Each structure stands twice: as C-alpha cells, then as structure tokens.
Amino acid sequence: MQVIACDVVVVGGGGAGLRAAIAAVQSDAGLQVALVSKVVPMRSHTVAAEGGSAGVIRPDDSLDKHFDDTVSGGDWLCDQDAVDFFVAHCTREMVQLEHWGCPWSRHDDGRINVRFFGGMKVQRTWFAADKTGFHMLHTLFQTSLQHERITRYDEFFVADLVVEDGRVCGVLAIEIASGELVLFRCGAVVLATGGAGRVYRQNTNAGIVTGDGMALAFRHGVALRDMEFVQYHPTALPGSGILITEGCRGEGAILVNRHGHRYLQDYGLGPTEPWPRPKAMELGPRDKLSQAFWHEEQKGHTVPTPGGQAVHLDLRHLGAQKIHERLPLITEVARTFAGVDPVTQPIPVRPAVHYTMGGIATNLHCATTLPGLYAAGECASVGIHGANRLGSNSLAEIVVFGRVAGEQAAAFARTAAPVAERGLLQQAQAAAAPLLALLDVDQGERVATLRNAMGDSMEAGVGIFRQASGMQATCDTLARLRARWRAGVRLDDRRRVFNTEWLSAIELGGMLEVAEAMAHAALQRKESRGAHVRLDGFSTRDDARFLVHSLAWHGGDGPPRIGQAPVVITRSPPQTRHYGGAGEKATLT
Amino acid sequence: MSDTTPTRRITLEVQSYHPETDSAPHLQRWDVPFTDDMSLLQGLQHIKDHLDGSLSFRWSCRMAICGSCGFMVNGTPQLGCQVFLRDLAPGPVRVEPLAHFPVLRDLVVDQGSFLDKLEAVRPWLVPAHPQPLGAGPQRQTPQQMAQYQPYAQCINCLLCYAACPQVGLNPGFAGPAALALLHRWNADSRDVGWAARRDVANAEEGVWGCTLVGDCSTVCPKGVDPAHAINQNKVHSAADYLGLGRLLARRAPPP
Numbered sequence: 001m002q003v004i005a006c007d008v009v010v011v012g013g014g015g016a017g018l019r020a021a022i023a024a025v026q027s028d029a030g031l032q033v034a035l036v037s038k039v040v041p042m043r044s045h046t047v048a049a050e051g052g053s054a055g056v057i058r059p060d061d062s063l064d065k066h067f068d069d070t071v072s073g074g075d076w077l078c079d080q081d082a083v084d085f086f087v088a089h090c091t092r093e094m095v096q097l098e099h100w101g102c103p104w105s106r107h108d109d110g111r112i113n114v115r116f117f118g119g120m121k122v123q124r125t126w127f128a129a130d131k132t133g134f135h136m137l138h139t140l141f142q143t144s145l146q147h148e149r150i151t152r153y154d155e156f157f158v159a160d161l162v163v164e165d166g167r168v169c170g171v172l173a174i175e176i177a178s179g180e181l182v183l184f185r186c187g188a189v190v191l192a193t194g195g196a197g198r199v200y201r202q203n204t205n206a207g208i209v210t211g212d213g214m215a216l217a218f219r220h221g222v223a224l225r226d227m228e229f230v231q232y233h234p235t236a237l238p239g240s241g242i243l244i245t246e247g248c249r250g251e252g253a254i255l256v257n258r259h260g261h262r263y264l265q266d267y268g269l270g271p272t273e274p275w276p277r278p279k280a281m282e283l284g285p286r287d288k289l290s291q292a293f294w295h296e297e298q299k300g301h302t303v304p305t306p307g308g309q310a311v312h313l314d315l316r317h318l319g320a321q322k323i324h325e326r327l328p329l330i331t332e333v334a335r336t337f338a339g340v341d342p343v344t345q346p347i348p349v350r351p352a353v354h355y356t357m358g359g360i361a362t363n364l365h366c367a368t369t370l371p372g373l374y375a376a377g378e379c380a381s382v383g384i385h386g387a388n389r390l391g392s393n394s395l396a397e398i399v400v401f402g403r404v405a406g407e408q409a410a411a412f413a414r415t416a417a418p419v420a421e422r423g424l425l426q427q428a429q430a431a432a433a434p435l436l437a438l439l440d441v442d443q444g445e446r447v448a449t450l451r452n453a454m455g456d457s458m459e460a461g462v463g464i465f466r467q468a469s470g471m472q473a474t475c476d477t478l479a480r481l482r483a484r485w486r487a488g489v490r491l492d493d494r495r496r497v498f499n500t501e502w503l504s505a506i507e508l509g510g511m512l513e514v515a516e517a518m519a520h521a522a523l524q525r526k527e528s529r530g531a532h533v534r535l536d537g538f539s540t541r542d543d544a545r546f547l548v549h550s551l552a553w554h555g556g557d558g559p560p561r562i563g564q565a566p567v568v569i570t571r572s573p574p575q576t577r578h579y580g581g582a583g584e585k586a587t588l589t
Numbered sequence: 590m591s592d593t594t595p596t597r598r599i600t601l602e603v604q605s606y607h608p609e610t611d612s613a614p615h616l617q618r619w620d621v622p623f624t625d626d627m628s629l630l631q632g633l634q635h636i637k638d639h640l641d642g643s644l645s646f647r648w649s650c651r652m653a654i655c656g657s658c659g660f661m662v663n664g665t666p667q668l669g670c671q672v673f674l675r676d677l678a679p680g681p682v683r684v685e686p687l688a689h690f691p692v693l694r695d696l697v698v699d700q701g702s703f704l705d706k707l708e709a710v711r712p713w714l715v716p717a718h719p720q721p722l723g724a725g726p727q728r729q730t731p732q733q734m735a736q737y738q739p740y741a742q743c744i745n746c747l748l749c750y751a752a753c754p755q756v757g758l759n760p761g762f763a764g765p766a767a768l769a770l771l772h773r774w775n776a777d778s779r780d781v782g783w784a785a786r787r788d789v790a791n792a793e794e795g796v797w798g799c800t801l802v803g804d805c806s807t808v809c810p811k812g813v814d815p816a817h818a819i820n821q822n823k824v825h826s827a828a829d830y831l832g833l834g835r836l837l838a839r840r841a842p843p844p
Contacts, residue, residue, distance in 0.1 A: 040700065042745050043647075043655045098726040101714035101777060103734060103741055110728030134654055135741070142712040142770075154704070177693055206649040239626055242652045306626060333652055336671060337626075448638035493643035495609050498694035501642040 001428060002182045003421060006034040006151070007413040009171050009186045010406070011158045011213060013037030014044030015133070015395065016377030017192035018140035019093075019402030024190075024410040025149045031410050033150045034184055036173055038157040038208065038503070041141045045194050045206040046398065049133025050329060051247030052125035053395035055091035057114055061122040063087045070393060071572050073119045073285050074357075074386020075530035075541065077226065077549070079568040082364055082383035086393075086400055093399040094126050102139040103128050105326075113589055115326075116250040117391040119285035119579070121278050123589060125392040130245050130329045133395060140399075156182065157503050158212065160431040161189065161220050162424050167371035168220075169419045172428045174435070176503065179496025181435070183428040185421060187413030188372045190405045191217060192398075195356040195378035197230075199515040201455030202308075203353035204236050204243040213379040215510025217360040218517065218560075222368045223551040225381040225565070226358035227514070228522035229531045231389055232464050233354035234289035237338050239307020241352035244330055246391045249282040251326050252588055253315040255289070256346070257301040263311070265580075267292040274585035284579045287388040287531045290351040294464045305348050312346035319343075351464060355394065357385040357531065358521075361551065361565075366405035372412055376405035383549075383568065387530020438505055439496075444488030447504050450481050451511070457481075458515055462522050467536035471523040478516045479559060485509055486557070517552035517560050524562045525550060543574050595622035599674050600681035601632055603644065605695055614692065616683065617641075623674040629684065630658050630669035633696075646696040653810055656746035660696055661685040666751035666808050687751035689760070703747055706763050710771035710789050715782030733778040740773035740818050742811040749805035749815055755798055762798035763789060765805035765815030772818035775825075791829060796822045 007028075010021045013035055021035045037044065056066050066087040071078045098104055098112070105113050105127050114123045128135035144150055155176040162170035162183065170185045196211025197203040218224050234255075235244040249255075257263045262281065265272050269284040269292070276283060293311060296302050302309035315323055315330075320343045323331060327342070334342045359381040366374045366382060376382070377398045384397060454477075461474025485508060493501045527542035528534050548564040555561050601621055606614035619640060621632045630648055637644050648658040651670045658669035663683050674682075690698035720727070749765035750756045756764050763771075771790055775783050789795050796819050805815040 039647075039649060039657070040704065040745075043649050043657050045650070045655075047655050047744075048650045048652065092722055095722050095726050099714070099716065099720045099722070101774070101779065103738060104726070106729060106731055106734065108731060110730040110733070112726050131654070131742075134744070138741075143714075145708045146711070146713045177699075206655060207651070208649050240651065306624070329654070337652065446638070447642065491643075492641055493645075495607060495643075497608055498645045498697050499643075500645050501637070 001425060001432070002180065003185060003425065004034065004182060005185045006032040007186060008033045008188050008190065008409045009184045010035045010190045010192060011171060012044070012192035012194060013039070013041030013152070014192060014194055014377065015046035015137055015140055015398035016402035017190070018144050019399045020190045020192055020376055020406030020409070021150045022140070022144055022147060023403040023406030025147050027407045028410045028414060031149060031413065034153055034186070035150055036153045036156045036158055036171065036184065038155060038176065040154045041152070042138060044137060045209050046133045046137040048206060048243065049395050050130045050243060050245035051117060051250065052115060052127035052132045052392045053094060053136065054124050054392040055094040055126050055396060056087065056124060057091055057112060058122055058124070061124055065121045066124060068572065069120050070384065070390050071386070072575070072577050073390035074388055075577060076547065076574040077386035077529060077567055079383030080570040080572060081568050084570070085364060086384045086397065089400045090396040093396065093403065097136060097139055097399065100139050100143045102135055105129060107589070115247060116276070116278065116283055116586070116588065117246050118249065118283050118289070119279055119390050120283070125250065127247060130247050130327045136395060158216065159435055159506060161216050161373070162427050162431070163220060163370065164419050164423055164427065167416070168373045170424050170428070172431050174503070176498055179499055181428070181432045183425060185424055187416035188374065188409035190409045191360060191373065191375040191379055192377050192402065192405070193379045196511065196514045197353045197356065199454060199511050199518070200353035200458045201452065202241045202459065204233055204241050210507040210511050211514040212507060212510055213375065214360055214514050217368060217370070217373065217375065218513060218554045220370055221554065222370050222373065223361045223553050224358060224514070224517045225361035225549050225551055227356070227517040227552055228525050228550060229357035229387050230353060230462065230518060231286055231355040231357060231531050232290035232351040234286055234293060234351050235313055235349040236352035237307065238305045238310045238348055238350045240337055242333060242337050243354070244313060244333070244347055244349050248313060248315055248327060248330060251322065252276055252318055253282065253313055255282055256312050256314055257296050258303045259301065263296050263301065264289065264292055267295065269580040276586050276588060277583040278586055280580045280583055285388060286391060288579060290464050291533060293351050303348060308350060310348035310350045313349045314346040315342045316344065316346070355389055357387065357389050365408045366401055367408060372416065374405040374409045376401040387532060435506060438489070439491065439494050439502060441488040441490055444490040445484060447489055447501065447508055450485055450489065451508055454478065454481055454512060454515055458519070462519050464533065466522060466532065466534050468523065471519055474519045475516070475523060475559065478512060478519055482512045482516070482557070485512060513554065520560050520562050521550040521552050547574060595624050597678065598622050599632070599678055601636070602681050602683045603633070603636070603696070604685040605644070606692055607694060618681070625675045627674050628670050629662060629672045629674060629677065629682070632674050633669060633684070645694045654744060656744035659687050659746045659748050659751065661688055661751065666748040668746060668748070668810050671810055687747055689751055689757045690747070700747060702760065703750060703764070706767040707745070707770060709763065710767050711782060711785050712770045712774055714774065714777065714780050715785060716779065717781045727779055729778055736778070737773045737776035740769045740776065740813060743769055743813050744811055746810065748808045748810065752804040752808040754802055754804070755800055759794065759798060761794045763795050765819065768796060768822065769813055769815035769818040772822055787829060790822050791826045796826050
C-alpha cells in the first residue's frame, strides 16, 4: 500500500475544506497539507449554494441582531458562545473573500450590496447574483492554487480514519482512478465532507452529499449531535428537488396556493401588509414555511404537477431587468428544469430536504472528542444552527469555521508526537480488507434498491411532520436495511479502475448509519422545536425537558445510543419565536 | 418523485471501455424508459441503477453548475443534466466521453491536463498592495464588474476543450477555458497580475494557438464566450510584442 506523509489531511474540497487548507498553510510556514476529496474541488456541493452568505455590514445592522436572528431562528437550541464567535467573524471572512477576488454584487457606487433572507431583521446577505456558492468556491479554489504546500489529491475517496494511541494519525483512501488503496499519514485531520441530505429521496443536494465524514467520525466513537434536525427548504422544484433560492423571496417574490392566495398569512406569518417587511410572510424562516406547505397540501390547496404537489413562487412583479440581474441562475434553472420563464410565469415549488443542522459534535475550536480530529462546515455541529438554520448562515459557516479548523489542526499537528509507520500500515491494511471484500460479493441486492428504500423511509417517518409510529417504523426499516447491506450488496463491477458502483456501496453503508442517528434522535425528542415537529401529543416546545442537544453514539451493528448534552445559553434565555405581526415596510436594495 | 409512469423508450448507445479487460472502446446499446422531465443524465443513472452497475460516468449537482457530466452526445459536447431525452427522441442517441481527453474508463476522461492548464494562468487575484482586512472591501462598480463577470461564469466542464479543433491538434494548447480565466483576472479592476500572466498568454500555445473557429463559445453552457476573451488577448499580446505592453498593464494605484 502506498503511503503519503503530510502534516494535515483535509478531507473534502468544498468551501470549508479549501478555507481550512489555506488557513493551515498560512498559519504555519513549514506545514504540508494534503487536500483529499472524492471530486475535483469545483464539483463540491458548495458550488450549488445560491442566495448568499451572512455578514453584518449595514449601519442599521449589528452583531446583536445577527445573534438574535440566529438564536431565535434556531429555536434556542444554538450554543450562544458559538453564535457570538460566529457572528463576530462572518464579515471578516466576507471581506477576505472580496480581497481574494470574489465578485460580490455591488451598489452603483461600488460598495457591497446585501439582500434580505428569511428570518432576518435587516438585510445581511452578501451575494454574487444567485451563484454565491459557485463564486465563493471558485474563488477559494483558485486562491488555493497559489499555495504550493497544499497538495491536492483529487478523486481520492476517504474510506476510514486510522487511529493510534488514542488519536487520529491518518486516513485510508481509495484512489478512484486506479482503485488502489493509499494511506495518508498525518498529525491531524480536518473533516469537511458536507451534509447527508442524500439519505432522503427528494432533496436539493448533489449526488455526492452522502454524509461520508459523519459516518467516519461516528464509527470512531465521536458523537453526532442534533441529527434529528433536518431542514426542508420550502422552495425546490417538484420531482428533481433542484433548489430555487430563498434569494427570490429576498428580492420580493411571493408564494401563492392554487387559489392565488398568499397562504403564509394563515400560518402566523401575516398580515400581508405592509410588504415587504422583515421576518414576515415570505421572509419567514424555512421551518415555518415548509410546515405551512404541508398544511396547504393537507387542505387540498396545492397545485398538482408531474413531480408532486406544489405551490407557486411568483417573481413576475419584480420585472425582467431585476430578475435577470439578480437571479440569472434561477431564470436558467426554471427554464431548463421546469419549463417556465419566471418573467412571465410563476415557478412551481415544494419543500425538499436541504440541510443537516446536526453533525459531528465539535467544540468552539472545531475539535472533536477524538484528539487530532477536527470538523467544519455542514458535516460538523459546532452549535450555531440549533433546531433550524437561518438561511445564509451556512456559507458564512464554512469560511468562519473552515479557517478555525485549519488553524487548530495545524497547531495540533505541529506538536503531535511521531507514530511508527508500521502500526499505521497494519491498521490500514486491516481496514482495507472489508472494502476489498465488497468486490467479491456475488449475490445480494442492488445498491439502488437499498438506497431508494432508505430514502423513502426517511421521507415517510422523519419528514416535515413526525409521530412516534412513523419514526419507529423508519428505525425498524433502517435496521433491516443495514442487515441487508451486511448480507451483501451485489456489484456488477468487480474491477478496480474508476469503479463508482463500489464507492456507492461504501457510501451507502455509511448513509444507513447516519440515517439511523437521525431517526433514533428524532424518536427520542418528545417535543416540537424548529425543524422537528411532532403530531402525536408533543406539538409544543418543552424547555423543561428538551432544551438539550441530542447526542448519538455508534452502536456497532445495533442501533445508536442516544444521549443528551446541555445547550450553552449565555445571554438570551428561551423566548417565543415571533414572526409576522406588525412591522415597518422595508426598502429592498 | 415523479408520479408519471414512463411510457416512451429510447435507445442509448453508450461507449464502454475498461482498461483492465478491453483492448478498445465499443458501443453498448441500452433500451431506456423515460418521462418528459428526464435528462440524459437520468437515463444514464437508470442504466447504472437497474441495468448495469458497471457503467461509469461522473455526475453530481444535476443542475448544470458543478461541471461534472459533460459527454459527447451524438458527436456534440453537452452536459448530460442539461439535455433532455424528449429532445433526443426518437434516438438512438450516441453517448461518448468528451473528445480530446484520454479515457480512463467508459465515459470518464482524465482531466489532469486541464487542471494543469488552469493553474498555469495564475488564476488568483494579484493585488497592487497587500490588503489588511481592516481596510474593508474594495470598491468596484457594476461597470467595472461587467468587464470580467461574463468570464467568471465558467464551470470548468471541459465542453469547450472537446469542441476545439486546435485542442485536438495540439494537446499543449492552453485552451479556451484557461485563457478565458486568464482574461477574467486581467480584466478585474482589483488585479495587477497582467505581467505575471503574460508569458502564458503570449506563448505559441497561448492565445496564438487559437484559430478563431469559435466552437468553444457555441458549446459553452454558461455563455462565457472564450473566443472573445482570446481575441481581446491577441490584441494585447500583439501590443505587448510591439513594446506597448506597459500601456495595457493596470497601474498600481498609490498605496
């Protein structure tokens, strides 16, 4: 087995991984970073983020307002020390990206412009038209190219962590082009592998968003935190789940049902006037909007489409010029994938799984409980999202905490005692054996059969609204699917070169475990909070019993063990979330 | 998921090649059911999920922004997620790996040479002066942004390399996307890196490798127009040759 030595391995080449790699080499002039990703960096899912990234910049905004919007948006399950750190560093990172060339959208005089997003008191979202993630990712990728001490290993699939003396000392990867196994020896590892939205059937996520890093950490004894909180984005295309950015509503788009009625006023987000105003109607938070859709569907007020029931996102009153200037990707996507021109027709939309609020539990320094292992971005739970992430906080998170993770991992690697290669290699070879054995299975079920059954079960049991019977059924289904996976997934492809079927079987094994953490954590949370809403007698928030994080620990071949951990409340005691109501008309810039 | 049951079928003739077992690529025919909303990529996914899991191809975002799923579709480079089976009916449809790249496996090409070319144009912002973060964002008007914005839309999907006859004739040619990216940074009012990029631009395998066929701009799924970028840089390169390069270089503003 080939062995590659470096100081820090960053797993994942999206926004968080690139920011971590750059921060690591900038913080230590002698440090070598291996950036290991299963895709070339610009294919990473950061590329598909559309609407924008939060950072306080307007004179009428403040860090306190960003803090309040985030904590109330998260239904008080956020760690407030983490939120304070986060909001204090967002703008700095946005400026850093500007200095690296990111084409932020501007006012006529050349100053940065910001737009509204849901759940915000004040405009705070930096945007690059509606391709913000694309521009952030390409800016970070191109900036990373000038750092010779970042060595990229594109299309290397990380399949395991190598742990010795109680700390991470390497990762085992498959070089996809050859199918050969490679051991990366290192002093520290940063996981920046993104979310796990693909455990659901209908989602806004790219095919690569399979929770790989979560599964790696989980199997090595690190807890996954708050996994029951899965965000349904309220506006995705029916069928494909392709994202239609919240930026549309930030620019003034409205949502109407089949009768042309702005139905959000019936679900605590009204009245409709004055419009637009912050934190009301279409500028409400994602959890509330997705839940309102569900009620409309129950009432029969939605519009049937080939891809399922939908409501209409109407941009027509914005006018062609604004739509083309601010929302060019949405225009293109709506035309190509929905066959509608948003200048003249409303876009059919429905909720789809979008984001995993939970993830690998870390502290403020992005460190996990496993020494040497760090995590940042959607794969991590640093504590800022609580029970419902505020739109535009995730792009800010990947750079704010990507940087922290890179710097912290670099510092750890600098002082890490060397470990003998022989032991690491033996471990890597032991970990490689079951991976290679997958290629020898000659009977069993197809990957797609198990994957689709998982996705359908997650939608049915752990969707927008939940009840014990459905969640229990999903837990049972997932346990059976894991048993079927262990019994053998039959591969048509037994060869090594670019065997994506083999990789998808490995991914599926991890996805089933991550899905189990979500379903079991959901079952244990006997209250409704943020994106976790129950219909079976636990329809309200219960701070006395559940103002706590959930933790899921891996249970081997059995179900995960679910525990609790305190939430850090520093200065904002839990209150009722307020959206809608009276307010002043806002001026959109 | 879609409620509609597929009633139509189409034949996909997909190139198959495995270096461990095949001496040469060959076409394999697949009969694929489809609905009106299905892309070619979804047709390939149907094959992989239900008919033959060994068919290898890259894909990810399925919304034409990640640049993974470029193929030759009936001889023309296209993104698999952006072309629909309804528009290719009645078929058959020939699906091959992108032209002008070595094939690793089935529809998967080796994109290493492209990544090297991208890096060679030094595609990062070279500031006139080191910028402390405390200075805040620089100003850049929408008019200044318009100078480079169209060239910043490239998703690195490689379709333009597959379309360019010059890339086919001369694998060393820097190629459309890399030269468009070079222009993107040179045209950015915040950047003074023109001199660092001039050798790549002026070389025989830089802008002068282009013979103005323009197929790159025709196939670009994002409207980038690399041909126009290259043309502008031919003018710059000629001026540079005549000793007028300093007129083109953006002067560093006083600190």
